[in-house]
Amino acid sequence: MKTPTRKPRENRERILAAIREAAIAEFSQNGLKGTSTQAIAARAGLTKPQLHYYIKGKEELYEELLLSVMSDWKGMFDAGSTDPGKVLGDYIRSKIDQAFDKPEVSRIFTREVLDGGHNLEKFWPESRQRTQEKVNIINGWIARGLMKPVDPHVLLMSIWSMTQFYADSAVQVRQLVSPGQPGWQPDREALVRELCALLLRGCGIRTP
C-alpha cells in the first residue's frame, strides 16, 4: 500500500522519462566520463541498482540520448521555399530556438565532438549526405544569382557555430555582457533579427 503502482506501463514510462531528464542534465554538465551513475540515479530519485533495473549501462544510456539529440536536428534546414532569405532565416530561428529551449541537448553534442566524436561515427554518413544536399541547394541559389558566391560549407558551418554558441557558451554570454546590469540581454527575438541581418547581408541576399 506504499505506492499505488496501478498502471505499471505508465509508471515505467514516467521513471524512464525521469532518468532521461536526469541523464541529459548530468551528461550535459559533466560529460560521459565525468558523469557517475550515482549522480544520475540520485537526480532521478532512484538508487543505483534501481537505475540499472531500467537501463542497460551508462554508455548505452548515453548513446540512446545522443541518438535522440541527433534526430532533433533533422529537418531544421527546410528547403521548402525557393526564397533563400526565408530558408536561411528559418534555419537560424530553429537553431536559436533549440539553443534557448534545450541548451543541455546541444551541449551533449558539442562535448561529444570535443571528445573526438567516436560515438557519432554511425551518424556521420547520414549527416554528410544531408550536408551535401544543403550545399547543392545553396550552390543552386548562387547559380541563379540569388546570392553572392559564398562557400556553402563555410556558410553552413558559420550558421551552425554562431547559433550553437548560445547554447554551449551560455555562461560566457551571461558573464561577458555586463551581468545584472541594464546592458545587453540575450533577447531571443532581437538576437534572431541581428543574426539574420548579419548573415543575409553577408550573403548578399535581399530581404523585404
Added chain:
Amino acid sequence: MKTPTRKPRENRERILAAIREAAIAEFSQNGLKGTSTQAIAARAGLTKPQLHYYIKGKEELYEELLLSVMSDWKGMFDAGSTDPGKVLGDYIRSKIDQAFDKPEVSRIFTREVLDGGHNLEKFWPESRQRTQEKVNIINGWIARGLMKPVDPHVLLMSIWSMTQFYADSAVQVRQLVSPGQPGWQPDREALVRELCALLLRGCGIRTP
C-alpha cells in the same frame, strides 16, 4: 650518477615545460575529470609521484594552464588602426591562426565553459572590460558611418564562435566535408578570405 643533472634549475624548467605540454594535450582531449594524473605523467615521461613532486595537484595544474590559455587571447583585437575592415580582418585571422595552430588550447577553454566556467570566475571581470572596450570601438565605427548598425555584442560573439569552431569541431569539419574526396578542404587562407568576406559584407564594411 645516472643523469648528470648539471643545472638543476634548467632541468626543472624543462620538466615543467614537458608537464605543461602533456597536460594541455590530455586536458584538451579528455577534460579535467577525464584526465588522469597517470596519463599526464606517462606523456611527460615521468612517474606519478614524480609528477606530484612538481605540481601541487591536478586541479591546480589545470587552473595554471587555463591562465596561460587566457593570456593567449589578449590583444588579438588590435584597435591600432582606424579601418574597421582591417581591425576585424586581423582579428579573424588571428583567431583562425590560433585555431589551426593551437587547437588544444581552444578546446580546453571551450570545455571549461561547457563545464560551467567555474574556474574562469577570476577572469571574467577583465574579459568583461575588454569586451566593453571592443563594443565601444565598434559603436564608434557605427556612429561615424563606417559600418551598418550591427549589435556589437552579437558581432563579437559571432566572430568568436565562427573561428573557435575550426578548433573545437575539427572532427566535425573533417567528417562533414566529404573526407578523402576532392571536395572542400579547410584551407586556412581560403577560409580566412571567406569568413572576412561574409562578415565584413554583413557589417556593410567596404573593402578595398
Added chain:
Amino acid sequence: MKTPTRKPRENRERILAAIREAAIAEFSQNGLKGTSTQAIAARAGLTKPQLHYYIKGKEELYEELLLSVMSDWKGMFDAGSTDPGKVLGDYIRSKIDQAFDKPEVSRIFTREVLDGGHNLEKFWPESRQRTQEKVNIINGWIARGLMKPVDPHVLLMSIWSMTQFYADSAVQVRQLVSPGQPGWQPDREALVRELCALLLRGCGIRTP
C-alpha cells in the same frame, strides 16, 4: 484467463521439472557460485520472482539436486552374481553409460567434491557403508582365489575415476584426440571393452 491452468498440480510438477532440468544444466556448467538464479529462471522460461515462488533458495535447490544425483549411483555395483568379471564389467558399463548419457550429473558431483564436499556431509555415512560392502565382496573374491590380491579401495577408486573422467573431462578428451580427424573416437562400446580388458586383466580375472 491467459493460461487455462486446468490442473494446478500437474502444472506445478511440470514447472518444477523444468526448473530442475535448467538448474542441472546451469550448475553443471558454472557451479554453485557461478550460477545465477537469473540464468536458471531464464533457462526454465520463468522470471526471477516466479522461480523464487517455486524454490526456497539457490542453495536449497542445489542440495535437492545433489540428492537426486547421489541416488543415481545407488545399486550400480550389483553383487548379484558370483562372477567377479561380470560384476565389475557391469559396474564399468553402468558408469560409462551414465557418463555418456548424463554427463552434467557427474559434473555437478565432481564440482561439489572439488568445492570441498560440504554439501555431501550427510551422504558420507551411507556411501562409506556401501563402499565397505564392496570392499568386503572384493576381499571375498581374493580369498577365494578368483582374482589377484589387489587393494580393493584402490581398485574401486580407479574404476570410479577412470569412468567419471569421460563425463567430467569431455572437453579434454575431445581436444586431445586429434579432433576432426580419423583418429581415435570415444566410441562407447569400444571404450567399455578396453576398460574392462585393462582392469580385469589387471586384477588377474579370467574372462571367457
Added chain:
Amino acid sequence: MKTPTRKPRENRERILAAIREAAIAEFSQNGLKGTSTQAIAARAGLTKPQLHYYIKGKEELYEELLLSVMSDWKGMFDAGSTDPGKVLGDYIRSKIDQAFDKPEVSRIFTREVLDGGHNLEKFWPESRQRTQEKVNIINGWIARGLMKPVDPHVLLMSIWSMTQFYADSAVQVRQLVSPGQPGWQPDREALVRELCALLLRGCGIRTP
C-alpha cells in the same frame, strides 16, 4: 620506518609469490568466478587496491597461474628408457607425487576443464602433439610385443584420471575410507605400488 623495504626487487618478488600462493589456494577452492579479488588480497595480506598494484586483473592472474600449472606437467612422461614398465611406472609416480604435493594445482586444472576449458585453448595444440608422441611410443611397444594391444589413448587417459583423482577428490578419498579408523590410509608408496601393479598387469607388461 614502518617497514624496512630495503631491497625493492626482493620485496616485490616476495609479495608476488604471496599473491600467487593465495591465488592458487583460492582459485583451487572456488574457481575463477567463485574467487573474489578480495579473498586473494586478504589471504596475501594486502588490500584490494594494493593487489591491483601488482597484478593486472583477476583473469590475467588466473591465466598466468594456469600456464605455470601446465608447465608442471611437461616432461612427466619420460621416454628415456626402452622399458615400458619403467616409463609408465615413473609416469604414475610423478603424477601421484604431484597429486600429493600440489593438489591445489591439479584442482585448478580440473576445474578449468569442467568450466569448458576456454582458457586452455592456447595449450591444446601442444598438448595434442605431446599426446600423439606418447601414443606413438606405446604403439611401438605393442608392435615389439612388449605389451598387450591396449588402446594407447584409453591407457593414457586411465593413468591420467586415476592419478588426478587423488588430488581432485582428496575429500572423497578421506571420507570414503573409514576416516579416523585403522582402515586403509592413502599411503603414497603403497598407492604407487598398487596402481603400478594394476596397470602394468593390465597391459601385460612383465615386471622384474
Added chain:
DNA sequence: GATGAATGAGGGTTCATTCAT
C-alpha cells in the same frame, strides 16, 4: 499465481594522493 519494483551487499577496478626510502 505472476509481475514490476526495490534493496542491500558485494564484485572488480581505477584514481589522486602521500609515505618512506
Added chain:
DNA sequence: TATGAATGAACCCTCATTCAT
C-alpha cells in the same frame, strides 16, 4: 630528487532475495 608501496574513496555493475500488487 626519484622510486616502490600504500591508502581510501569512488565508480560501474550484478546478484539473491523480497514486497506489494
